[in-house]
Amino acid sequence: MSPASTGAPTAVGAVPTASAAPDPAPTADSDSRLTxxxxxxxxxxxxxxxxxVATFALLYSTQALLPLISGEFGVTASEASWTVAAATGGLALFVLPMSxxxxxxxxxxxxxASLAVAVSVGVLVPFAPSLGVLVALRAVQGAALAGLPASATAxxxxxxxxxxxITAIGLFVAGNSVGGMSGRVITGWVAQEWGWRVAVGVIGLIAVGCxxxxxxxxxxxxxxKPGSLRPRVLARAVRDxxxxxxLRRLYAIGALFMxxxxxxxxxxxxxxxEAPFGLPQGIVGSIFLVYLVGTVSASTAGRLVVRLGRRGALYLAGGTTAAGLLLSLAPTLLLVLLGLVLITAGFFAGHAVASSAVSKTAAHGRAQAAALYQSAYYVGSSAGSTVGAVAFHASGWAGTVGVxxxxxxxxxxxxxxxxRAARLAARSEPVPATR
Known part of the structure; x- marks a missing residue:
């Protein structure tokens, strides 16, 4: 998905680099860049x-299909969830090297190169003979896809x-959102008729075309302008x-929201x-249309920060997410859907606030600052997928809500x-001398 913009999806899909700064003060006539x-x-x-579209359709292509994958391989929800966690984990590990x-x-x-490897693996995924092979292929696919957020915004x-x-980045972000949403919706409806293997195969072919x-x-x-690979410089920026x-707090917040x-x-x-709902796979896949709510909440995050401040906006996003989690415990489908709306709105708003703050906070090496946020973000995704599924296996939906x-x-x-740290820092500032 960077986290270095004012909107959440940018944080998800793009990592700006320090070398991406424009040339000094070009005039309108001499500037040969695109407009x-x-x-x-x-x-x-x-x-x-x-x-x-290709990146996020591939990255989450199995998420809506986990019940079918569990059924074919005879595994639990927590085991099947590794098909998602492996992809996001691979991306998290390789964002920095790819940048x-x-x-x-x-x-x-x-x-x-990233897309070529990812779509090639995507064509192989439907033929995975076992869950272990499927998870391995997904890990390779996620690692390959790390090259997109590491390069696109730069x-x-x-x-x-x-x-x-901003407009150009917005179009790329729109592709992220459309890919993430449509991949899940398409796989849901295709799988309902022809099974999960055909569904992920269709996504693979769409990604090839893209x-x-x-x-x-x-x-x-x-x-x-090419630079040199200098591990010491990279390591120093990461250490700083x-x-x-x-920045550590922002990374942790991004990981926890995800x-x-x-x-x-x-x-x-x-x-x-499962009971009491028993919805068909196509309808379940269409649930991911709720992502559109996130697009709206992310776009309003900037105004929330203006009115409430960064921390106030984070409190509101966290409260909205928590309210949605609790509401989703209801045995009524309408209330569950409303809970998903609140969870999605709160997540995207909180992610937008945290990710935009990263680029404002980093005084240098913004590429690495944003890539670290990406890594934390996708580590959170992998952890959430795995731990949430384990909790569901142990305690049902209430366990996932508890996590x-x-x-x-x-x-x-x-x-x-x-x-509290900000208040203490403000108090410790020296008072200007007066005459």
């Missing part, structure tokens, strides 16, 4: 939109004029960011296909600790 209405801009925008490779070999090269920052950058069109449409970069208390979200949406299929509530309590506690 809306100019040659190449539409091709570039559509190409990255398709890349976003470094894009600095050396170029954004388009890394994105193209490409845009280098090739698009600053005034058009990858081919992406490579054909994306303009050749004209402003990329992890030494920053505020723990809630990953757990809920990994297990919700089991909840809705989510504990994560929200963690968010509120960390935010309160940050508020």
């Amino acid at each position: 809306p209405g100019g040659p190449g801009y539409r091709r570039m925008s559509f190409a990255l939109f398709l890349a976003g 470094a490779l894009s600095e050396r070999f170029g954004r388009r090269t890394v994105m193209t 490409y845009l920052a280098e090739e698009v004029r600053p005034r058009a950058l 990858a081919v069109a992406f490579r054909m449409l994306l303009p050749t970069p004209r402003h990329f 960011h992890l030494a920053n208390p505020l 723990t809630v979200f990953g757990g809920v949406y990994t297990v919700i299929g089991y909840r809705l296909t 989510g509530v504990l994560a929200v309590v963690g968010v509120v506690t960390i935010t309160a600790f940050g508020s």
Whole structure:
């Protein structure tokens, strides 16, 4: 999905790099970068939109199908959830290395290679003979997909004029959202008729088409300046960011919010296909249309911060998420759906606030700061998918809700600790001398 923008999905799908800063003060006439209405801009925008669709459709392609995978392989929800956790975990581990490779070999090269590997694996996934092989393939797929969030926003920052950058990033983010949502919806309906293998195969073929069109449409970069792979520089930036208390809190908040979200949406299929609801697979897949609520809440997060401050917005997001979790315990389908709406709205708002704060807080090495947030975010996704499924196996939906509530309590506690630290820091500032 960066976390370095004011909207949540950008944080999910893009990692800006420090080298992505525009050249110093180009004039409007001399600036040869892309701009809306100019040659190449539409091709570039559509190409990255398709890349976003392919990335997130592949990344979460098995999430809506877990009950069917459990049934075929005779495994529990917690075991089947590894098909999601392995992909997001692979992405989390490889975001930093991929960001470094894009600095050396170029954004388009890394994105193209990443998509090529990911879609190739996607074509093999339907033929996995066992759960172990399926999980291994998904881990490789997630690691390959790490090259997209590590490179896409950097490409845009280098090739698009600053005034058009937010719009261009928005189109890429739209691809992320559409891919994540449509992948789950499509697999749900296809699987209902032909099974989960055909469903993930269809997603794989769609991703192949997106990858081919992406490579054909994306303009050749004209402003990329290759750097060298210097592990010491990377390690120093990572060390500095992890030494920053505020950044550590933001990373933890992002991971905890995603723990809630990953757990809920990994297990919700089991909840809705079992009694008392007994919904068919196609309807369960369509539940992911609730993601549209997240798009709205993420877009309003900036206004929440203006009115309530960053910590106030985080408190509100955490409270909304917790209310949704508790409401989803109801045995009524309408109330469960309303609970999912609140969980989704709260998650995306909180994620938007935390992710945008990362880029504002990092004084240098913003690429690495954002990549660390990405890693924490997807570690949270993997943990939520696994722990939420284990809790469901042990205690039903109430167990998954309990894990989510504990994560929200963690968010509120960390935010309160940050508020206290800020007050203490303000008190310790020297008072200006007066004459």
